Amino acid sequence: MYSFSEIYERYQDQIGTVEFPQSPENLYGSITYFLDYPGKRIRPVLCLMGNELFSEIHPDSYIVANAMELFHNFTLVHDDIMDRSAIRRGRPTLHVKYGEQTAILAGDLLLIQAYIQLNKIEPKYKGRIFGLFSEMACQICEGQQMDIDFEDRSIESVSYAEYLKMITLKTSVLLGAAAKIGAIIGSANAEQQEDVYAFGKNIGIAFQIQDDFLDAFGDTFKMGKQAGSDILENKKTALLIKAFELADSSQKMQLKEAMCKVGEDRIHTVIGLYKELKVDLWAGRAIHYYTEIAFNSLDRIEIPIYKKEKLTELANSLLVRQS
Amino acid sequence: MYSFSEIYERYQDQIGTVEFPQSPENLYGSITYFLDYPGKRIRPVLCLMGNELFSEIHPDSYIVANAMELFHNFTLVHDDIMDRSAIRRGRPTLHVKYGEQTAILAGDLLLIQAYIQLNKIEPKYKGRIFGLFSEMACQICEGQQMDIDFEDRSIESVSYAEYLKMITLKTSVLLGAAAKIGAIIGSANAEQQEDVYAFGKNIGIAFQIQDDFLDAFGDTFKMGKQAGSDILENKKTALLIKAFELADSSQKMQLKEAMCKVGEDRIHTVIGLYKELKVDLWAGRAIHYYTEIAFNSLDRIEIPIYKKEKLTELANSLLVRQS
Numbered sequence: 327m328y329s330f331s332e333i334y335e336r337y338q339d340q341i342g343t344v345e346f347p348q349s350p351e352n353l354y355g356s357i358t359y360f361l362d363y364p365g366k367r368i369r370p371v372l373c374l375m376g377n378e379l380f381s382e383i384h385p386d387s388y389i390v391a392n393a394m395e396l397f398h399n400f401t402l403v404h405d406d407i408m409d410r411s412a413i414r415r416g417r418p419t420l421h422v423k424y425g426e427q428t429a430i431l432a433g434d435l436l437l438i439q440a441y442i443q444l445n446k447i448e449p450k451y452k453g454r455i456f457g458l459f460s461e462m463a464c465q466i467c468e469g470q471q472m473d474i475d476f477e478d479r480s481i482e483s484v485s486y487a488e489y490l491k492m493i494t495l496k497t498s499v500l501l502g503a504a505a506k507i508g509a510i511i512g513s514a515n516a517e518q519q520e521d522v523y524a525f526g527k528n529i530g531i532a533f534q535i536q537d538d539f540l541d542a543f544g545d546t547f548k549m550g551k552q553a554g555s556d557i558l559e560n561k562k563t564a565l566l567i568k569a570f571e572l573a574d575s576s577q578k579m580q581l582k583e584a585m586c587k588v589g590e591d592r593i594h595t596v597i598g599l600y601k602e603l604k605v606d607l608w609a610g611r612a613i614h615y616y617t618e619i620a621f622n623s624l625d626r627i628e629i630p631i632y633k634k635e636k637l638t639e640l641a642n643s644l645l646v647r648q649s
Numbered sequence: 650m651y652s653f654s655e656i657y658e659r660y661q662d663q664i665g666t667v668e669f670p671q672s673p674e675n676l677y678g679s680i681t682y683f684l685d686y687p688g689k690r691i692r693p694v695l696c697l698m699g700n701e702l703f704s705e706i707h708p709d710s711y712i713v714a715n716a717m718e719l720f721h722n723f724t725l726v727h728d729d730i731m732d733r734s735a736i737r738r739g740r741p742t743l744h745v746k747y748g749e750q751t752a753i754l755a756g757d758l759l760l761i762q763a764y765i766q767l768n769k770i771e772p773k774y775k776g777r778i779f780g781l782f783s784e785m786a787c788q789i790c791e792g793q794q795m796d797i798d799f800e801d802r803s804i805e806s807v808s809y810a811e812y813l814k815m816i817t818l819k820t821s822v823l824l825g826a827a828a829k830i831g832a833i834i835g836s837a838n839a840e841q842q843e844d845v846y847a848f849g850k851n852i853g854i855a856f857q858i859q860d861d862f863l864d865a866f867g868d869t870f871k872m873g874k875q876a877g878s879d880i881l882e883n884k885k886t887a888l889l890i891k892a893f894e895l896a897d898s899s900q901k902m903q904l905k906e907a908m909c910k911v912g913e914d915r916i917h918t919v920i921g922l923y924k925e926l927k928v929d930l931w932a933g934r935a936i937h938y939y940t941e942i943a944f945n946s947l948d949r950i951e952i953p954i955y956k957k958e959k960l961t962e963l964a965n966s967l968l969v970r971q972s
Contacts (some may be wrong), residue, residue, distance in 0.1 A: 404757060408750040427731040427797045430753060431790045434727060434760065440785045441764055445779045449772060449887040456768045463761045467754045471676040474750045 328383075330640050333374050335366055340388040342398070344443065356424040356432045360399060368644070369394040369504040370463050375637050376508025376522050379629060383630045386447040387511045390455065393443035394504045397459075401466055401500075402435035403429055408474065437463075447511075455507050462503040469495025472610050483577070489567050490531070492503075498530030504638075521623040528620035529641045532613045536645060538563035539609040542597055554593035560585050564612065565605050566596075572603045617645055651706075653963050656697050657690055663711040666764065667719070673948045678807040679747040679755045683722060686738045691967070692717040699831025699845050702952060709770040710834045713778065716766035719828045720782075723759035724789055724823075726752055731797065760786075770834075785826040792819025799885050804908075805893050805901070812890050813851035813854070817939050821853030828960075829926050844946040851943035852964045855936045859968060862932040865920055877916035883908050887935070888928050889919075940968055 328336065344355045370391030377387040405411075406419040407429050413419065421429035444456055472492040476484050504525035509519045515551065541556040542565055556563050566581075573581055584595035600606055620641060624634055658958065669677045693714030700710040728734070729742040730752050737740065744752035767779060795815040799807050828849035832842045864879040865888055879886050889904075896904060900922065907918035923929055942965060947957055 347791075350791055350798060352798060353791060361897060400757075404753050408753055428794065430727050430731055430756075431794050431797075433753075433757075434788060435725075437757065438783055438790070439758060439781070442783045442787075445776060445783065449776065452776070453768060453772065455762070460761055460765045460768065463817075467668075467758045468673055468676060469763070471673040471751065471754050474754075475673060475675060521905045583812040 327377060328374075329636055330371060330643065333371050333378075333636070336383075337370050337374060337388065337391055340392065344392050344439070346439075352424060352428050353431055353435065356420050356428050357435060357465040359422050359423065360403060360432065363417055363422050364395075365398075365415065367395065368640075369398050369500060371507040371640065372501055372637075373504040375640065376514075376526075377512040377632055377635070378506035378508075379514030379522065379627065380509060380514045380518065381442070382601065387508050389443050389446050390507050390511065391504075393440040393459070394500070394507075396436050397440040397463065398500065400433045400440065401470070403433035403436065405470060407433075408470070417506055433524060451510055455510060458503055458510075459506060462499050464498075465495045465499045468497075469493070469497070475624075481562060483558075484562055484567055486564065486567050486571055489564055490560070493564075494527065494531060497534055498527045501530040502527030518627050521627050524623035525600065525620045525637065528616045528623065529644065532616035533644050534622065535564045535609060535616070536567050536613050539606070539613065542600060543606055543609075554590075554597070557593050557596045558589070564599055565609055568608055569600055569603050569605045572605065572608070573599075577603065613645070617641070651697075651701065652959055653694060653966070656694050656701075656959075659706075660693050660714055662710065663715065667762070669762075675747060675751050676754055676758065679743050682746065683726060683743045683755065683776060686740055686956055687718075688721075688738065688959040690718065691963075692721050692823060694899060694963065695824055695849055695960075696831040698963065699828035699849075700829075701835045702834040702845065702950065702956055702960070703832060703835030707834050710831050711833065712766050712769050713718050713830050714827075715764040716782070717816065717823070717830075718761050719766065720763040721784065721823065722754045723763065724793070726756035728793060730756075731793065738839070750871060756779075764894070771814035771884050774833055778833060778963065781826055781830060781833075785822050785893050787970045788818045788822045789820075791818070792822075795819070802885075804883075804885060804889060807885055807890055809887065809890050812854060812887055816857040816887075817850065820857055821850045824853040825850030829972070841847050841950050844950050848960065848964075849944035851946065852967065853937045855943065858887045858932060859936050862929070862936065865923060866929055866932075877913075880916050881912070881920045888923055888932055891931055892923055892926050892928045895928065895931070900926065936968070940964070 332535065337484050346357060348354060373391045373394055374383055377383050403415065403420050406414055407421045407426055411419050412422050417423075419429075420432055424432070440459075441456075444452070446457060447455065469492050472488070473496055476488075502523040503526070506519050506523040516523065532569040538556065541553060543565070544553060555565075560566075569581060570578060581599055582597070584592060584599060586592075586597055621638070624637060627634070669680060671677060682846055685738040696717055697710050698713045700706050708798075725737065726743050729737055730749055734742050735745050743755055745967070747755070763782075764779075767782060770778065792815050795811070796819055799811075799815065816896075821830075825846040826849070829842050832845040837845065859880065861909070864876060867876060879889075892904060893901060895932070904919070904922055907915060907922060909915075910918055912937045944961070947960060
């Protein structure tokens with residue numbers, strides 16, 4: 327069994343095999359610019375680990391891992407345009423550096439390139455994996471649309487159930503699908519495939535709620551970003567949505583007033599209300615709840631425990647940032 | 650053999666089989682809005698005709714026809730954003746009606762849905778058709794990037810050869826690929842597939858040059874749009890690019906001065922210079938040249954002539970608008 331860093335290294339060696347033409351220079355240059363500063367490669371590594379639970383890593387898993395990474399980058403490029411984000415991985419976003427027109431095309435091309443990768447795998451499971459991949463791709467677009475729709479709605483009109491659906495579609499199904507497709511290539515049976523999917527998806531949900539939690543309650547130094555940035559944007563996070571669900575009418579009024587304050591004052595007042603409403607404790611329980619579902623799914627898979635250790639490590643590395 | 654309108658009707662009956670979910674309403678509503686006002690369906694019909702040259706229409710050709718139409722609409726939705734177009738098919742463009750964020754996602758979803766369709770065809774040629782489709786998809790993105798890049802360049806720096814490459818990639822390969830994939834499904838041999846591709850591609854090039862020609866020299870009433878709109882935008886058409894290639898230094902100066910004039914004055918002066926440089930005659934020859942290549946390709950295919958009649962009719966209906 328390989329560790330995360332070993333699998334990461336092996337994957338890094340492989341990704342060089344995805345080659346792009348030189349021309350048009352702006353288009354392919356922008357893609358190279360974006361891919362040259364990679365993220366944590368969690369999705370491709372999950373795919374490889376999903377395979378390795380059941381058999382030695384098959385070359386097709388590296389291909390799917392590439393497809394997953396290209397697809398993930400497609401979503402980032404287009405999301406950055408939609409969200410008007412200026413910085414990604416410490417550098418100007420693709421649309422800021424190359425213009426929005428090229429960014430739309432670069433995203434489109436990354437999506438097409440993901441499908442080009444998928445077309446290289448063995449025919450025996452190609453149709454099935456294509457189907458799963460496309461279903462996941464639709465869900466991610468749906469999740470992003472829900473997120474966009476949330477922006478135009480009042481905070482009180484968005485329920486925690488809707489929030490959960492949104493983050494599940496927007497971010498978690500990709501982790502589930504990456505791990506599941508790896509498992510399919512590794513010849514897992516149907517039940518095992520579902521358990522692997524549930525593991526990835528629920529780790530994703532826990533991670534997303536944790537992300538919201540850390541923005542308010544995390545250690546600024548450890549996170550590497552300013553605490554309270556979500557609060558400063560009045561972003562509809564799990565915490566804010568849950569706070570409104572838990573608040574009585576007087577507390578709702580206080581929350582709304584707090585959301586109109588400026589800078590540190592807003593952060594302190596909102597966090598104070600979160601604590602009063604015990605939203606911090608609630609978030610801890612929610613993170614624990616989805617983590618448990620994930621690990622229970624992994625436990626159900628009847629394979630030697632040592633084979634699961636790397637996935638457990640990966641999950642823990644994603645979920646212990648608050649400690 | 651079916652006529653264009655018969656094939657169109659048969660295709661129309663089939664496209665209802667592509668169903669979208671209801672939610673998120675904005676996202677799928679925007680797609681339905683866009684698809685409800687269809688274009689001329691040239692690409693799906695070409696695919697079905699490409700099949701019918703060689704055998705009875707196979708159900709897979711309807712599926713690919715749907716994929717082609719969904720893909721074409723994906724390019725239109727994203728191109729409209731990039732080109733800041735406000736009107737398409739007589740109605741507000743998708744991004745004008747639903748906002749740019751939803752338009753980016755709607756385009757992405759149409760592309761994914763095209764792949765979902767393709768995944769339904771028989772395995773025996775699925776990999777091959779997937780490959781061709783994705784190659785074409787990349788080329789179209791490249792062509793659109795070239796078009797975008799042209800905007801920032803001086804008119805004298807863009808050669809007719811580059812223009813040809815741009816329109817070939819941006820619009821013509823889709824016609825070639827639609828017809829070729831139909832031919833593959835119809836069990837055409839490799840040589841026949843290439844001839845069908847060349848037919849579609851070169852009809853596409855001829856049509857595009859004709860489009861530029863008609864904007865300057867066409868009958869406003871017949872075209873249904875204002876003549877000279879390209880000239881008013883100083884758009885880098887085949888005519889303007891060729892005019893600069895044919896002009897001596899004094900005529901180049903006159904062209905540049907004409908491009909600074911306003912309204913009808915600009916149109917009349919530029920058209921006057923086009924005539925002086927015989928760009929109108931040149932364009933007629935260019936259209937004829939690519940039409941000939943297309944028909945020669947069709948002629949080379951050794952099948953009974955009556956089987957080719959509908960493709961000939963389709964090509965003529967696209968290319969005789971100036972008469």
